[in-house]
Amino acid sequence: MVHQSHFTNNMSIYIQSVSQISVQKPLTEEWFDNPILPKEAFAQSIEPDYKQFIPPAESRRMGRLIKRAITTSLSALKKGGCEMPDAIISGTGLGCIENTEKFLNAVIDNDEECLPPTAFMQSTHNTISSQIAIRLHCHGYNSTYSNQGTSFDSALLDAFIQLQLGQIRSALVGGHDEMTPDYFNMLSKINYWRKEDVNVDMMRQCDKEINSFSGSCSLSMLVGTDHTENTLCRLADIELFHSPMPSQIRDSLFKMLHANKLTLSDVDAVVASYSGNPNVDRYVGHYLTQAMSEFPVIWYKHLFGESFCSSAFGIYVAAMCLHKRLIPKLLLYNPKDAEIKNPKNILVFNYFGWNPSQPNVSLSLLSI
Amino acid sequence: MDQLIEELKKEIIEVLNLEDKKPEDIDENAPLFGGETGLDSIDALELIVMMEKNYGIKLQNAAEGKEIFKSVRTMAEYIKEHRTK
Known part of the structure; x- marks a missing residue:
């Protein structure tokens, strides 16, 4: 591992x-x-x-x-x-x-x-x-x-x-x-x-x-490294994992938040790589339930589709929500969730694994 | 010969992806390389492959290429003389 x-x-x-x-x-x-x-x-x-x-x-x-x-x-x-x-x-x-x-x-x-x-x-x-x-x-x-x-x-x-x-x-x-x-x-x-x-x-x-x-x-x-008037947001951290246990993701999340002087309550949402394919999404859901169940879920593949690099849109969507200070309802996975105003910190969780025993996973933290 | 020249112009446009060119834009007597068309050595390779594939001509001597690819007309003359298909 x-x-x-x-x-x-x-x-x-x-x-x-x-x-x-x-x-x-x-x-x-x-x-x-x-x-x-x-x-x-x-x-x-x-x-x-x-x-x-x-x-x-x-x-x-x-x-x-x-x-x-x-x-x-x-x-x-x-x-x-x-x-x-x-x-x-x-x-x-x-x-x-x-x-x-x-x-x-x-x-x-x-x-x-x-x-x-x-x-x-x-x-x-x-x-x-x-x-x-x-x-x-x-x-x-x-x-x-x-x-x-x-x-x-x-x-x-x-x-x-x-x-x-x-x-x-x-x-x-x-x-x-x-x-x-x-x-x-x-x-x-x-x-x-x-x-x-x-x-x-x-x-x-x-x-x-x-x-x-x-x-x-x-x-x-x-x-x-320069903050300019065009800056969308801060990339606070990014980590890659191969075949992690959900507990490892949870541990890394805490370390990531601690390093940025944040707590769980500071996180507004998590962008998840739900794609509409149950053979993959069940594992995405498993990680979210085990490691990040506190947060509203944002998705993006219903707008951008699935490809090997679609995780780039996950980071992009989070950056735009922070920049525009809004998580619109359209991006929220749960249709019952209301739009979120003035988000300050968003996690991005990307799961990729056609072989569920050896998935590649990334966790990123974006902040204003 | 004229028919072969027209055929060649279309093939050159297709093989080299000269999107903004039409057959009538190519002067069959103008230099293919170093002139307005702006072709380079990779294009020469594509033309060699095209001649082999479409006309069954294998260039044995690389030095010949300089004369053959002087213009569309010299290409057509060489193809007419050496084609096997």
Whole structure:
């Protein structure tokens, strides 16, 4: 059993800005007041006008995910008032899977000959961080984490530690994954998605039937040590766990709160990774019941869908609630809960585990 | 020859993903590399793969490429002479 941990010192780390491309209106926070509720299991992301961010001559060789990653990166940097981050750290579960499929299909179709070089070059996971760096001319720390459902969390933890150690002052952290028809169909065969139309109310009844839907994720987040007028909130702590007992999560929660001079009563809510899939959500519920039963639960996958990097939206949703000083009713998992005004501290709990005996889990604390 | 040139222009646009170009935008006599099209060595690799896949031509001598890829017309002339499919 592995347990990675890190607790805060005196250095404050802030989430400066976030930009996303998803099933919600891209590059905006419009989802907070006027969300789109997807109705299909294979929910399509809304593409922005990439030409506003990437000249056509440069974008012609880029796959869809690279375009999204660069666009959200440029947008997040602009929102955060930063021209050049000290580090670029990405999380991705599948990398540029569209190009990987294209290359592998060419291997089969052409009998291992006549293979397209561009698709091969862009099929690697670390293409994303490197393409962002090339676009920005950023020569700083550049890294990629591919740890299934905690890929983004791993990237954020890396940035958090380096910021705390004073090795960098800013980092562009990304969570990027795309869904392709082939991969969607493969997961459909193991009953991972809802077969009929998606309905948010049915997603809550996750103990009865599968109601999850797929959502591609491209989210870029600027984190740094400077508090500016653009700052969304403070990232007080983040920890990753592999196969933890609920009691370990509870212990870490107390240590996390203690390190930040907080108590349980200071926490306004916990963002949980409920997805609408009972095969996964029952374990999320188990951890919440055992370790964090005091808090109202926020969810977000009914708005952004499920992907390897959807945990990035969990952090994003918590940051936006703190920034806007409101947890709207739409984000509350229990329909009987009323909206929460002026939240000050929100936990984010991410559970990922197709194999329930070896899940990856993260716990984060965000504060105003 | 004209038909082959038009076919090649469409294939080049598709293979190199020249989204903002139409066949009529490409001058068959203009330099493919170093000119307005802005193609580079990776594009040359894509064109070599395309010639092998679509026309059954395997370039044995890399130095030949410089002459073959001078323009769309020189490509078409080479393909016409050496194609196996």
